[in-house]
Amino acid sequence: MTGLQGGAVIAALALGLVLSFRASNVINIAHAAVGMYSAYAFYGLRNYDVDSTERGGDLWLPILGAPSKVHILDRPTVAAALSIALLLAAFFGALLYVAVFRPLRNAPPLARVIASLGIFLYLTSTMSLRAKEIGSGAASLKLTSMLPSGVIKIGSAKIPTSAFVLSGFAVVAALLLALAFSYTRFGLATTATAEQEKGAILTGISPHRIGIFNWVLASLLGAGAVILIVGVSGVLVPTETSLLVVPALAAALLGGLDSFAVTTAAGLAIGMTQGSLVWFQLQSKSLPDWLPNNGLSQAVPVIAILVAITWRGSKLPNRAAMIESRLPESPTPRNPVAWSLVMATAAIVALLQLDAQWRLAIVVSTIAGFVGLASVVVTGYVGQISLAQYAFAGVAAFATVKLTKQGLSFPVAPFLAIAITIAIGLLLGLPAVRVRGMTLAVATIAAAVAIEQLVFNSPSLAGLGAIPRPEIFGIDLGFSATGDENFRAAFGIFAVILFVLATLAVANLRRSPTGLRWLAVRGNERAAAAAGIDVTQTKLSAFAVCAALAGTGGALLAYQSPALSAQQFMVVGALAVLALCFLGGIASISGALVAGLLASGGILTQLQGGNTGNASNYQFAISGLMLIAVAILYPDGVVAAVRHSVAKLRRMSTA
Amino acid sequence: MNPLLHIHQLGVSYGGLRAVDDVSIDVHTDRVMGLIGPNGAGKTTTIDAICGFVPKATGIIELAGRRLESLPPHSRARAGLVRTFQSVELFDDLTIRENLIVAASAPRWYSTMLDAIHPNRRVTAESVSDAIEMTKINDLIDLRPKQLSHGQRRIVGVARALAGKPKLVLLDEPAAGLDPDETDKLGELIASLPKRGIGVLLVDHDMTLVLDVCDDITVLDFGRVIATGTPQEIRGNQAVIAAYLGSAHE
Numbered sequence: 001m002t003g004l005q006g007g008a009v010i011a012a013l014a015l016g017l018v019l020s021f022r023a024s025n026v027i028n029i030a031h032a033a034v035g036m037y038s039a040y041a042f043y044g045l046r047n048y049d050v051d052s053t054e055r056g057g058d059l060w061l062p063i064l065g066a067p068s069k070v071h072i073l074d075r076p077t078v079a080a081a082l083s084i085a086l087l088l089a090a091f092f093g094a095l096l097y098v099a100v101f102r103p104l105r106n107a108p109p110l111a112r113v114i115a116s117l118g119i120f121l122y123l124t125s126t127m128s129l130r131a132k133e134i135g136s137g138a139a140s141l142k143l144t145s146m147l148p149s150g151v152i153k154i155g156s157a158k159i160p161t162s163a164f165v166l167s168g169f170a171v172v173a174a175l176l177l178a179l180a181f182s183y184t185r186f187g188l189a190t191t192a193t194a195e196q197e198k199g200a201i202l203t204g205i206s207p208h209r210i211g212i213f214n215w216v217l218a219s220l221l222g223a224g225a226v227i228l229i230v231g232v233s234g235v236l237v238p239t240e241t242s243l244l245v246v247p248a249l250a251a252a253l254l255g256g257l258d259s260f261a262v263t264t265a266a267g268l269a270i271g272m273t274q275g276s277l278v279w280f281q282l283q284s285k286s287l288p289d290w291l292p293n294n295g296l297s298q299a300v301p302v303i304a305i306l307v308a309i310t311w312r313g314s315k316l317p318n319r320a321a322m323i324e325s326r327l328p329e330s331p332t333p334r335n336p337v338a339w340s341l342v343m344a345t346a347a348i349v350a351l352l353q354l355d356a357q358w359r360l361a362i363v364v365s366t367i368a369g370f371v372g373l374a375s376v377v378v379t380g381y382v383g384q385i386s387l388a389q390y391a392f393a394g395v396a397a398f399a400t401v402k403l404t405k406q407g408l409s410f411p412v413a414p415f416l417a418i419a420i421t422i423a424i425g426l427l428l429g430l431p432a433v434r435v436r437g438m439t440l441a442v443a444t445i446a447a448a449v450a451i452e453q454l455v456f457n458s459p460s461l462a463g464l465g466a467i468p469r470p471e472i473f474g475i476d477l478g479f480s481a482t483g484d485e486n487f488r489a490a491f492g493i494f495a496v497i498l499f500v501l502a503t504l505a506v507a508n509l510r511r512s513p514t515g516l517r518w519l520a521v522r523g524n525e526r527a528a529a530a531a532g533i534d535v536t537q538t539k540l541s542a543f544a545v546c547a548a549l550a551g552t553g554g555a556l557l558a559y560q561s562p563a564l565s566a567q568q569f570m571v572v573g574a575l576a577v578l579a580l581c582f583l584g585g586i587a588s589i590s591g592a593l594v595a596g597l598l599a600s601g602g603i604l605t606q607l608q609g610g611n612t613g614n615a616s617n618y619q620f621a622i623s624g625l626m627l628i629a630v631a632i633l634y635p636d637g638v639v640a641a642v643r644h645s646v647a648k649l650r651r652m653s654t655a
Numbered sequence: 656m657n658p659l660l661h662i663h664q665l666g667v668s669y670g671g672l673r674a675v676d677d678v679s680i681d682v683h684t685d686r687v688m689g690l691i692g693p694n695g696a697g698k699t700t701t702i703d704a705i706c707g708f709v710p711k712a713t714g715i716i717e718l719a720g721r722r723l724e725s726l727p728p729h730s731r732a733r734a735g736l737v738r739t740f741q742s743v744e745l746f747d748d749l750t751i752r753e754n755l756i757v758a759a760s761a762p763r764w765y766s767t768m769l770d771a772i773h774p775n776r777r778v779t780a781e782s783v784s785d786a787i788e789m790t791k792i793n794d795l796i797d798l799r800p801k802q803l804s805h806g807q808r809r810i811v812g813v814a815r816a817l818a819g820k821p822k823l824v825l826l827d828e829p830a831a832g833l834d835p836d837e838t839d840k841l842g843e844l845i846a847s848l849p850k851r852g853i854g855v856l857l858v859d860h861d862m863t864l865v866l867d868v869c870d871d872i873t874v875l876d877f878g879r880v881i882a883t884g885t886p887q888e889i890r891g892n893q894a895v896i897a898a899y900l901g902s903a904h905e
Contacts, residue, residue, distance in 0.1 A: 314710070315727070330748055505771040512770030513760045519748040520757045527744035530706060531758035532732035532819050541767045 003275015004159065004268070005232055008166035011267025012225035013248035014255065015173055016218035021257045023190055023214030026101045026112050027438040029445070030119035032245035034092050034219055035226030037062050037123055039236055040130065042085035042227050043141040044069065045076050059084065060134075062126040064621055068133055078146060085227060086220055093219025094212050102211055103632050109437035110327055111631045113385050114582050117575045118627030120242060124572065125621035127238040132617075145231035162232050167268060169228070173221055174264035181260070190214055239572055246449050247274075249442045250305035270301045292457035299450040306431060306446055313434030315536065327383050330519060330587035331643075336507035343593075344500045351492040359487040361606035363479070363560055366495045367393075369596030370553025371577045373506055373589070378546035379578065380587035381510060383522030384432045384539060385441040387574045389550045391428075391448040394456050394569030396421040396554030401464050401564060410470040410477075414555035418548055424451075425547020429540045436525075448571040456566035466562050470494075479560050495556050502549055503589055509545065510589075518542055576600070576620055579627045598623065657720065659684045659854040660705075660736070660823050665714035667697075667704050667878075674700045675712070676878040680856070682823060687845060687855040689869030689886075691862075693898055697878040698858045699741060702825050705856075706738045707731045719822055733761060735822030739829060743812045745800040751811050752796040755783045755818040786817035789851075790844060806837040813844065823854035830861045842868045866890070874898065 013032055020028045040060050048056030057076050058069045072084070096119065104112050134140055147162035181187030193207040226244070230236045247270050255263030277297035333339075347366070351359055374389045399417035408416065431443040455461070469478030470491075479491040509515045520528045521538045529535050558564065577595050578586075584594025598604050600616035634641040658681035667675040675697045682688040692698050704712035707728035716724045723731050732738075737758075746754050759780035787793055790810050800808055809829055816824045826845065830838045838861060845868050848855050859865050865872065866886045874882040874889060876898040882889060889895055 508774040509767070509771050512774035513756060513762065514767045514770040515774075516749055516753050516757045517760075517762065520746045520754075523746045523748050524744050526708065527740060527746065528757075529708075529728040530732060530738050530740070530744075531815060532729050532737070532761065533757060534727075534729045534762075537762070545767065545771075 002160060002163050003272040003278075004163040005166050005229065005271070006274055007268035007271020008163070008170040009225045009229040009244065010247045010251055010271050011167075011170035011264040012173060013222050013244060014251035014263045014267045015170070015177060015260060016222040016225075017245075017248055017252040018255060018257055018260060018263050019177070019214050019218040019221070020097075020101075021252070023193070023211045023218075024097065024101050024105050026104070026116065027249065027252075027257070027442055028096070028101075028119075028218075029113070029116040029245060029249075029442075030096075030123060030242070031218070031222050032226060032248065033120050033123040033238075033242035034089060034096070035222040035244075036236070036238060036241040037092070037127060038085045038089040038223035039226045039230045039241065040127055040141070041088050042081050043143055043230065043236065044134075045072065045081035045084060046078065046144075047141050048075055049142070060127075060130050062123055062130070064126055064618075064625070068130055082227070086223055089219045089223030090216045093215040093217075096219075097211050097215035100628055100632065101215075102208070107631070108327060109441075110379070110383075110385055110582075110586070113438055113441045114579060115628050115631035117579055118624045118631060120624070121572070121575055121579065121620050121627065122624030124238045124242050125617045125619075125624060129617045129621070131238055141236065143230055143234045143236055145228075147228060147232060160232075166225075166228060166232070169224070170264055170267065174260045178260040186210070186213065239570070243449065243571075246446055247271075247301060250302055250446060253309050253439065253442060254305060270305075273301050274298070292453065292459060295454045295457060298453035302446045302450045306443055306450075309439065309443060310431045310434050313431075313436075313439075315434060327522060328380070328585060328587045330381060330510070333507040333510055333589060336504055336589075340500045340504055343503075344496055347496040348493050351489040351496070356484060356487045358606055359489055359492050361601065361603050363487070363492050363495055363556075365596040365599055365602035366492070366499045367553045367556050367560065368577060368599030368602055369499055369592050370502060370556070371550050371574070372581050372584075372592030372595030373502055374546040374550035374553070375574075375578050375581045375595070376586060376589060376592045377506060377509070377518075377549065378542050380581070380585075380591060381515060381518040381522065382539060382542040384429075384542065385437070385578075386428075386432070386444045386543075386546065387441060387571060387578060388428050388444040388448040388451075389546065389577060390569045390571065390574040391451040392421050392425055392547045392550035393554030393557065394566075395424050395451065396551035397558040397561075397564055397569070398456065398461050398464075400555045400558035401467050402461065404467040404558075405464060409468070410559075411472065413467075414552075414558070417555055417558075418551040421547045421551030421554065422544050425543045425551075426540055428547075429543030432539050432543065433536045445571055448574060452566060452570060456569055461564075464564065467558065470559050477559075480562065491559065495560075498552060498556070502552060503592070506545075506549070506589060506592075514541065572620075576623060579623050583623070583626060583630055658682060659719055660856065661715065661717040662705060663715040663717075665701065665704055665712060665716070667700055667709050667712050674878050675704055678714075678875065678878070678880055680873050680880075680883075682854050682856050684852060684854050685849045686870035687849060687857060687868055689865040689872040690856060690858045690875065691860075691865055691872060692875035696875040696898075698875055699827055700878075701875065702738055702827050702856075702858060705825065706736060732819055732821075735820065736825070737816045737819045737821035737823075738825040739812045739816050739827055741827045741831065743808050745808060745811060745815070747800050750797055750799055751792065751803075751814075752783070752787075754800070754811065754815050755786055755796075756780070758815045758819040759783045759786075780818070782820045783818045786814045789817060789847070790814040806833050809833060810837075810841065810844075813841070817853070821853055823856065824848065825856045825858075827858050828860060829857070830859050830864050838864055 016031055017028060020026055044058050044060040046056060048054035055074045057071055057073045059072050060069045100115050104115055145162065147165050150161045151158040152161055190210050193210050251263050251267035251270055254266040274297040277300055281296050347362055351362055371389045371393055378384050378386045396417045399420050400414045403413040403416055428447050432440055435443055469476060471477060477491050477494045479488055480486055481488050517533050517538045520533055521535050525535050580595035580598050581591035584591040596602060600619045660682040662678065662680040665675055665678040678701055690698055703709045705716055707726060718734055718736050721734060723734060723736065759782045787796060790813060792811060792814055795803060795807060813829055830841055833841060842864050845855055845857060857869060869886060872884065872886055872889045873880055874895050881894045881898060882892045
């Protein structure tokens with residue numbers, strides 16, 4: 001795949017993001033995921049060898065509980081398969097708008113981010129299940145390109161014809177959109193609706209129809225782009241393909257989520273930069289060998305964009321742009337000490353009484369709980385939608401292992417690792433100082449992907465293996481042992497105690513002046529500044545605490561895992577944790593507890609009968625669905641809804 | 656005597672439009688200064704600029720001899736220049752007492768760490784209890800902003816400003832939407848501030864309040880100062896009358 005091809009796809013996807021944003025003020029993080037599904041639909045239908053008697057024509061379905069695939073017709077032609085795949089994409093676009101984003105158009109940004117994360121999680125997890133059924137290697141789908149395969153020579157450079165076709169596709173799409181939006185009634189109506197829905201209705205425009213039309217168009221563009229590029233690159237992996245949205249988001253943000261021309265240019269430029277960086281990395285012998293393959297090319301454009309949008313943002317929202325950022329209410333923690341004692345006792349008794357699989361589940365839940373606490377602080381208390389929590393955990397985990405290998409011992413190595421994580425947290429907090437809402441969510445996803453690409457995939461961190469067992473005052477806190485003794489309770493108790501202390505610290509912070517400042521900034525940055533609160537410092541303090549909490553979880557993971565891998569810290573994990581926190585109440589500690597309990601491989605998994613290979617996919621898929629539902633039904637989170645009904649019942653019973 | 660707040664040649668431009676043009680105002684410790692003008696005269700923009708909410712403002716802003724124009728908004732507030740908002744803007748997630756506490760507490764770099772171990776919420780700054788007492792909001796302190804009436808919220812907005820230990824408060828239309836009774840009480844409160852050593856710059860549409868409470872008045876129109884003087888002088892000023900009648904005809 002050359003840079004130009006990649007750039008064309010990024011541009012086409014970015015155009016879809018701009019369209020759906022202009023129509024309904026949503027940055028649709030699941031945009032490429034819809035394209036990914038369409039690609040599965042198309043290549044599933046076309047999955048037969050022309051010279052054999054294979055039938056092909058199977059349509060893979062992303063519906064939990066329904067059959068994985070249905071047979072539609074024998075040996076469909078490209079045109080037939082493409083029509084079906086695009087029709088499905090169009091249907092998905094319309095469905096997402098009508099069922100999810102239209103109801104959420106006035107909801108707080110967090111609810112909109114959560115809903116699009118839900119869709120992302122649902123589609124990637126169900127399709128990961130399908131991908132396992134399809135199988136890999138020879139069994140996998142035949143991904144053949146529909147584009148001409150020749151090369152065109154310009155001077156000494158050979159450029160694949162497909163690159164010209166793809167970039168032509170993106171440029172023509174951008175041109176048509178730009179023209180349509182400036183000159184047709186539909187385009188003007190979209191702009192009018194986005195600016196003033198009531199006014200538009202009064203002039204006889206149906207915002208509903210306009211919205212559907214834009215979403216269908218966006219979906220078709222995305223599906224077309226992903227189907228074409230998958231054929232060229234020969235790579236179709238649910239999560240990876242869906243994350244094509246990250247560079248596309250970058251391009252769309254550079255275009256201000258508004259300009260089709262700038263967005264397309266930015267998309268092409270990002271792709272070509274990535275292409276040249278790959279080439280550069282292949283050619284250059286002076287680059288350090290810790291740099292992962294493709295690391296530079298994936299990370300550099302994303303980092304450049306982070307810097308650009310951060311630069312363009314402003315420290316305080318202006319008077320006209322005051323957006324209501326209503327977030328779930330944050331109740332003052334009551335009796336945190338009593339609660340912690342109950343929680344700790346239950347966990348410790350369970351650790352001492354139950355078998356090895358249970359002990360593992362409790363530890364997994366505890367570590368996820370740390371990441372949950374980190375999300376509660378930064379997103380719930382301070383309103384900064386961050387998806388970099390697993391990146392923080394990963395930094396701490398890898399740093400712990402690396403420092404231990406350098407000769408530092410427990411507890412010096414993890415302490416130092418957490419300190420490093422806090423520094424990274426402060427660095428990633430910088431965008432939050434200047435951008436807010438959905439843009440910040442996108443910036444943190446980009447940052448997490450950059451860290452993943454540049455650091456976690458680094459060859460110098462691969463195959464580090466296990467580290468010596470932690471030990472304190474002569475007590476062996478190691479996790480592994482032989483036979484039934486494996487997953488030792490001592491480590492579990494240590495983790496639980498740390499978690500309880502962390503919970504208490506967060507409860508204290510929430511009630512202290514620091515917590516009050518956090519909530520003040522979350523509610524109203526301008527008023528906070530006027531009241532003498534340093535908004536920058538307040539946000540950064542939250543990112544530091546967030547990094548410290550996630551980092552503690554990560555350091556524990558370093559001692560728990562026999563070997564660390566980049567997969568443990570993918571941004572998808574952070575999406576899932578944020579989602580689960582939202583279910584449990586993102587602005588209260590209960591959110592973190594729910595995130596821990598429901599974490600994949602954690603206590604709930606164990607209750608359901610333990611970890612099977614597909615458990616995490618099912619769990620992600622179901623939490624994805626729950627998220628969409630919860631974001632629409634209870635933008636304040638489930639716990640708040642429960643609390644309200646309890647209060648109502650009380651009032652009724654006393655009345 | 657040197658003025659408490661010295662504004663010299665303040666300017667704000669939006670594109671080609673001079674929203675605030677060469678505005679100079681001096682406010683003295685023992686006097687209430689009123690800032691009035693027809694709609695769109697640039698009153699709120701002036702306050703925004705004085706408090707640091709307009710990034711590209713020009714001119715000199717000096718509080719008690721200290722130059723503030725290069726400081727960010729929160730540092731100006733900490734230096735003693737505290738404002739209220741036309742739209743009140745209380746922190747909805749906090750109780751009234753907590754609204755005052757955040758305005759009063761100045762964190763140190765280690766505060767977050769200390770707060771994690773010892774939340775010490777009993778520590779209530781003296782300025783908080785003073786502000787509660789001055790504004791007579793004792794009954795409200797454990798409620799949340801959404802539980803208050805509009806008038807009560809306005810008073811709490813003033814109380815929050817006072818909790819920040821201001822040398823000077825800038826009140827942006829504090830009487831908007833208040834009933835006559837509430838306006839009277841607010842007027843008394845404003846008039847009492849100079850005696851406590853707090854200067855006042857008051858923006859309001861309620862002419863009775865402004866003429867009653869203020870010792871001096873500055874009148875803006877189209878971003879420029881068109882008159883300065885005592886209420887008596889302003890009442891009879893032809894330029895002021897023309898500005899108000901002119902705007903009424905628009």
